[in-house]
Amino acid sequence: MGSADPATPKHGPPPLWLWGPRLIAAGVMAFVAYLKLTDNPADIAIFTQLGMEPHGRYLVGAIEGFCALVLLSPYAPVGAVMTSGVMLGAIIAHATKLGLIVNGDGGKHVGLLALVFLSSLLLAFFRRRELPLIGDTL
Numbered sequence: 142m143g144s145a146d147p148a149t150p151k152h153g154p155p156p157l158w159l160w161g162p163r164l165i166a167a168g169v170m171a172f173v174a175y176l177k178l179t180d181n182p183a184d185i186a187i188f189t190q191l192g193m194e195p196h197g198r199y200l201v202g203a204i205e206g207f208c209a210l211v212l213l214s215p216y217a218p219v220g221a222v223m224t225s226g227v228m229l230g231a232i233i234a235h236a237t238k239l240g241l242i243v244n245g246d247g248g249k250h251v252g253l254l255a256l257v258f259l260s261s262l263l264l265a266f267f268r269r270r271e272l273p274l275i276g277d278t279l
Contacts, residue, residue: 155268162260163217166224169257171209177202183244191238201227212264218272221265228258 177184177198184202188194193201204227211220231254235241243250270276 155271159264159267162263163212163221166221166257166260166264167209167212169253170205170212170224170227174202174206174209177205186244187239191234212261218265218268218276221261221268222272224261225258225265228254228261232258 184198185194188198188201191197204223208220208224208227211217211223214220235243235251235254241248241251265272
């Protein structure tokens with residue numbers, strides 16, 4: 142008689158301000174996925190420098206698009222963890238091969254990367270209890 146309905150969330154709704162980082166991360170991820178999948182010359186140059194052109198660019202673009210969709214779904218905390226992982230890979234690529242200034246952009250590419258990484262980390266942290274498998278232990 143005292144058991145809770147499994148369909149009822151164990152935690153209250155997330156705070157409304159978390160929509161900010163969620164929309165930032167999803168919007169940027171969707172935009173950069175579009176650029177990668179539509180043969181943007183800047184992305185071609187980046188992935189050529191990494192030695193991953195064209196298959197790596199298409200794969201990363203598809204993963205980024207999927208992350209954007211998951212960020213906008215009820216599974217946003219999972220999307221935030223996935224996005225953080227993708228951005229960590231991009232940070233490693235910039236730190237090791239690409240550098241901070243890409244194609245003479247003055248560092249805007251890396252700045253946007255950092256914004257998405259921090260937004261997704263913030264979302265994942267504040268909604269960590271909703272993560273499958275590990276959420277109840279956090």
